[in-house]
Amino acid sequence: MAVETIIGAWVATGLTFFIFSFLYKDNPLFKLAENLYVGVSVGYTIVKTYDTVIVQLIWKPIVENGEWALLIPVAIGTLMLTRYVPKAAWLSRYAFAFIVGVGSGLAIPRTISSFILKQIEDTIRPLMILVPGDGVTFTWSLLNPASSLNTIIILIGVSSVLFYFFFSVEHTGPGKVVARTGILFLMIAFGAAFGYTVMARMSLLIGRLTDLIEFTDPSYGRPSLWLLGLTILILVVMARRSSSNPPEEQ
Amino acid sequence: MTFAERMLKIDRRIIFLVIGFCTLLPLLYPVGLPIKISPEVRGVYDYIESLPEGSVFLLSLDFDPASKPELHPQAISLLRHAFRKNLRVIAMTLWVSGTGMADQVVTQVAREMGKESGKDYVFLGWSPGGTAVIINMGQDLYGAFPADYNGKPTKGLPVLQGIASLRDVSYAVSLGAGNPGVEAWYVFGKDKYQFELGGGCTGVMAPGLYPLLRSGQINGLIGGLRGAAEYETLIGQKGKAIAGMDAQSATHLAIIVLVIICNLFYFSLRKQAKQQGHSGA
Numbered sequence: 001m002a003v004e005t006i007i008g009a010w011v012a013t014g015l016t017f018f019i020f021s022f023l024y025k026d027n028p029l030f031k032l033a034e035n036l037y038v039g040v041s042v043g044y045t046i047v048k049t050y051d052t053v054i055v056q057l058i059w060k061p062i063v064e065n066g067e068w069a070l071l072i073p074v075a076i077g078t079l080m081l082t083r084y085v086p087k088a089a090w091l092s093r094y095a096f097a098f099i100v101g102v103g104s105g106l107a108i109p110r111t112i113s114s115f116i117l118k119q120i121e122d123t124i125r126p127l128m129i130l131v132p133g134d135g136v137t138f139t140w141s142l143l144n145p146a147s148s149l150n151t152i153i154i155l156i157g158v159s160s161v162l163f164y165f166f167f168s169v170e171h172t173g174p175g176k177v178v179a180r181t182g183i184l185f186l187m188i189a190f191g192a193a194f195g196y197t198v199m200a201r202m203s204l205l206i207g208r209l210t211d212l213i214e215f216t217d218p219s220y221g222r223p224s225l226w227l228l229g230l231t232i233l234i235l236v237v238m239a240r241r242s243s244s245n246p247p248e249e250q
Numbered sequence: 251m252t253f254a255e256r257m258l259k260i261d262r263r264i265i266f267l268v269i270g271f272c273t274l275l276p277l278l279y280p281v282g283l284p285i286k287i288s289p290e291v292r293g294v295y296d297y298i299e300s301l302p303e304g305s306v307f308l309l310s311l312d313f314d315p316a317s318k319p320e321l322h323p324q325a326i327s328l329l330r331h332a333f334r335k336n337l338r339v340i341a342m343t344l345w346v347s348g349t350g351m352a353d354q355v356v357t358q359v360a361r362e363m364g365k366e367s368g369k370d371y372v373f374l375g376w377s378p379g380g381t382a383v384i385i386n387m388g389q390d391l392y393g394a395f396p397a398d399y400n401g402k403p404t405k406g407l408p409v410l411q412g413i414a415s416l417r418d419v420s421y422a423v424s425l426g427a428g429n430p431g432v433e434a435w436y437v438f439g440k441d442k443y444q445f446e447l448g449g450g451c452t453g454v455m456a457p458g459l460y461p462l463l464r465s466g467q468i469n470g471l472i473g474g475l476r477g478a479a480e481y482e483t484l485i486g487q488k489g490k491a492i493a494g495m496d497a498q499s500a501t502h503l504a505i506i507v508l509v510i511i512c513n514l515f516y517f518s519l520r521k522q523a524k525q526q527g528h529s530g531a
Contacts, residue, residue, distance in 0.1 A: 023266045041347060048346050053378050056397060106385065106438070114437045114467065122465035145464045193457045196474070200320060200453030202501045203475035205273055206494040207319020213277055 001219050009215045013223040016208050017231040027238060029231065123158050125151050157185040252522070254515040265508065272504040276496035283496055290463055291480040293470025294448040297421055298331050305420035306413055307337040310435060311352040312344045313427035317452050318351065321425045323478035323491035324450040325355050328423060331485045333363035338409050339371035340419070342395070344383060344430040349376045353399055367400070369408045375399035380430045384438040388416040416443040425450040425472075432459055436467050450477065 018033035058074060061067040079095040082088040128136045128148055139147040163175070164182030171179040215224040298307065309328060313321045332339050339360075343352040356373045365371055374395040377383045386394035391413060392405050404410055412418065422445055424435040432449035440447040446469055451459055453474030462468045472481055475498060478491035 024263060044350075045346050048349055048376065049378065052346075052376060056401075057378070061396070106382070110437045110441060114433075114441050118465055118467060119461060122461070189457070193454075196453045196456050198505060199476065199498065199502070200474055202269075202273065202498055203320045203453060203494065205269075205501075206277070206475065206497045207490075209273055209277055209497070210319075210490055210494060 006220055009220045010223040010227070013212060013215050014227045014231075016212060017227050020208075021231055021235060024235060027235065029234060123154060127151055127155070156181065161185050252519070254518045254522075257515050258512065258519070268508075269501055269504060272500045273497045276500045277493070280493065280496050283499055285479050285483045285492065285495060287480050287484060288477075290471040290473070291477050292484070293463075294328075294423065294450075294472055295331070295470075295481060295484045297446060297448060297469055298328075298335060298337070301335060301337060301420055303336040305337050306340065306418060307332045308340045308342070308416075308419045308422040309356075310342050310344060310422065310424040310426075311348060311355070312424055312431045313452075314345050314347040315351055317427035319490075319494075320452045320474050320478065321427060321450060322351075322355060323475065323489050324425050324472050324481060325352075326359055326489060327478060327481040327485055327487070327491075328425075328450070329356065329359040330363065330487060331481075333359065333365050333370070334485070336370075337420075339365075340374065340409070340413075341371065342374040343376050344380060344434070345427075346376050346378075349399075368398075368402060372404070372407055372409045373399045374404070381434045381438045384416070384430075384435060385442070388439065388443040391415050416445055419445045421446050421448065423448040423450060426455065427452050428455070431455070432468065432471075433462070436462060440467070448472075 015033045015036065018029040019037075021027055022030040058070060062070055076095050076098055079091045082091040128138050131137050137148075140149050141147045142149060144150065160178050160182035162182075164171075164179045164186070169175055212224045214220075216222055301307070309325070309332070311321070311325055329339065329341075339356075341352065341356045343349055353373055353375070356371065357367075360367065360371050367373070375398065377386075377394055379386065383394055391410070395404050397403055398407070416422070416439055422435060422439065424432045424447070426432040426435075426449065432447075432451055432455075435449075436447055439445070447467075448470040449459055449462070449468045450472035451474070453476070456471065456473035456477075459468070459471055459473075463471050472478060475491050475494055478489075479495045482489045482492045
């Protein structure tokens with residue numbers, strides 16, 4: 001096995017245990033891993049961005065291919081840096097104006113079309129299905145998203161939740177029933193979202209544990225076992241130190 | 251202090267240990283619980299299966315190492331399926347922090363399937379601009395990515411022959427862990443340039459993407475590790491996702507049991523407090 005793979009396994013295992021040590025309590029090992037994570041992420045992003053943007057998309061096309069038109073976006077982008085010079089800071093507004101203008105122009109129509117119009121179109125589907133030859137039919141299957149029953153449930157859900165957030169009318173009498181129905185739908189939605197979140201978090205734990213099990217292999221030098229022992233030892237030493245040196249009373 | 255009170259004030263580290271063991275034991279001693287294929291995962295599989303050889307399949311790996319356990323198995327399964335079908339694969343990422351990982355997964359699966367870079371597949375890497383990159387690719391693929399990840403000019407690559415923009419893509423799948431991801435690919439890609447789109451996402455994001463699935467805006471959705479396990483089952487190649495399903499089920503069961511027990515203790519305490527209130531009065 002390549003040396004870099006083995007080193008990578010030891011580093012990954014050690015950092016995983018250091019992060020997991022937070023479950024016991026906050027400690028310097030966790031802080032070390034946390035700061036390393038932030039530092040490495042930022043460093044990686046800066047290097048990749050420099051290489052892709054400055055070198056590949058700006059420097060090479062201009063110097064090697066003579067694409068001088070690229071100097072225009074470079075100039076607009078450079079205006080942003082004038083934020084650091086108080087007297088010239090006003091120039092950065094042109095760059096921001098360009099970004100906000102282009103960004104809004106691109107995003108607003110597309111977002112309205114995709115998330116509002118298309119979703120409204122889907123919500124107001126016919127409640128019954130017209131099948132040529134069979135006439136008007138009603139399908140009861142809860143498992144089929146396109147069934148008539150699900151269309152009615154979605155219609156009731158959307159209407160009642162919208163009414164729940166309509167505060168110009170007091171929620172009393174029949175209005176109270178509709179608002180309560182809206183709350184019920186919201187609770188189900190929150191429950192589903194929470195269930196998926198739990199599943200996702202458990203998947204992350206499974207991912208780490210799968211790697212840790214893999215790294216118990218002798219070909220890696222069993223980093224999981226060695227570093228688990230080391231992490232526990234360090235935590236025990238720290239706990240004993242802190243118990244022998246109780247914090248001074250103010 | 252009653253038993254119920256003691257249990258409700260239990261040290262949370264004991265619960266961490268319980269969850270840890272419930273995850274670890276099934277990973278060490280798998281049971282092999284059956285995996286049922288959902289229609290949304292089958293949607294992606296069936297569409298790729300229906301594509302003729304040589305069709306263009308675009309895979310956007312829009313995630314970083316933080317979401318690796320969920321989306322990495324999905325990427326591996328999709329790439330294996332696409333390579334097995336002899337599709338022309340264009341891989342890329344909209345997340346700068348995931349570039350190295352995306353390159354590693356694409357190269358690893360391509361090598362495993364005996365595919366050649368530039369001829370059977372290309373990894374375009376990352377380009378700045380987020381959603382603007384999708385629009386740019388819709389107008390001119392070579393303008394958005396003048397060179398691939400290894401610095402080779404994209405113009406003239408055999409794998410990109412006959413492809414000018416996103417309109418020439420037969421099927422695109424975005425494996426997204428946030429923004430830009432599946433939604434961005436729909437809003438700025440499919441809706442505008444009219445290609446078929448599928449999605450893969452983390453479990454946290456899945457409920458938010460179901461409305462797009464129902465309305466037909468995406469034709470399939472692979473949600474979290476569970477979705478990856480379903481896809482591995484469909485292509486008949488066991489991977490890390492299937493291996494993790496027993497552990498997933500065990501932890502879910504443990505959490506459900508803990509929630510029920512906590513509620514029982516909570517209601518028993520409330521009943522006791524009510525009874526004490528009555529006797530006091």
